[in-house]
Amino acid sequence: MAAPTAATSPDLDESTTFARTLRESTREVHDRAHHSAYMDALLEGRLSLHGYAQLAAQYYFIYQALEQASDAMADDPVGAPFVIDELRRMPALRADLEFLLGPDWEARLHPVEATKTYVRRMHAVAFDWPGGYVAHHYTRYLGDLAGGQVVRSLLRKTYGVEGAGALFYDFSTLGSPSAFRGRYRELLNTAGWDAAERERIIAETLTAFELNIDVLTELAEAVVPATSR
Template sequence: MSVTTDTRPFSAALRASTLQVHDRANYSPYMRALLGGELTQEGYTRLAIQYYFVYGALEAASDAMAGHPVGGEFVFDELRRLPHLEQDLAHLVGPEWRSTISPLASTQAYVSRIREAASWAGGYVAHHYTRYLGDIAGGQAIRRTLEKNYDVAEAGAHFYHFDGIGSAPRFRDAYRAKLDNAPWDEAERARVIDEALVAFECNVAVFDELALRLDEVRVAE
């Protein structure tokens, strides 16, 4: 029996392997409602709160990975979202936001998975890729929706501003080149893909839990 080796650049294989679950996230009931302008500003705020916990875990992992010969290649200070989320939540929730927010059960599971996966460079990169490249690309649709439908522009939407990276297409190309050049053999690349799929599933789970209470934050007709 012959074994077929995937000859695509790793970044292309990773993208193709996660496309289906990526689409599930984009077309989840919560995201459809958000992008359709169907929610109140509180409906978006609930997502921003969950991101605060997710990015707290991910950026703590970045701090720990900074000196790693492989994982450290994916640590970019200009990508950090936590300071932006802190600004957004101060605006969206109020000055006492830290004492009033809490993670959903799905978010707690997501945070635990990030902490577990970040014990190895490939796992860290899988979660890093899943979050940041999505925010730089597809996240801009959310930014435009916030401006148009939710009266949220600068204050409240800093999370989606990536001014520090320069050209977004060039940054994404450079990031994909790092994925392609990472010194992983075929088995390790398969592990990274598997963990990226888990990361997307964690994200979908958060959207699904947010969707359970959509009726509370729908715009009244």
């Protein structure tokens, strides 16, 4: 296929570069999230399966709020294209938590302080501001589709967990992850936000990453063995 010319290349058209700007603006905070003490310990196999279950438990509260925000955005002209039912993680999380924590899993769930703060933030910005919704949506779901797949293979290799326990990372109903990421970037690029709104969305996305780092930091203190922190 011929290389696109400057006139047709989407990346050279100012109106289509938001996905790239968002990715570049969050590169540094992404690296900090990726290399947080909790994620490093998980990826290096230093956590027990119980230690991983504590993260899945926090996801329960985080995705409950995020997916309630999706319900609130279902009729919003800007937010609605991002309400994609195949992304919803709550059914998978319920099955995973039952596997990981046992039949009384619901009684065993407790949000850590950082999770409560994160959930409060989503309630403040993601239920009636589509840009805020997208900031939180992008941070979680695109992360699950990319880095989450590394965690998925780790669960299989380190703990022998696949199927129940790891369903959270199964996006097979979405089709090809890379094709989906392309469609998602297109949604970001064509949402019609002006420069000021794009700045606000980038700022909220950075906040969303920091809130994730805070959850991971609080969890690390509880579950990463002190000798390996």
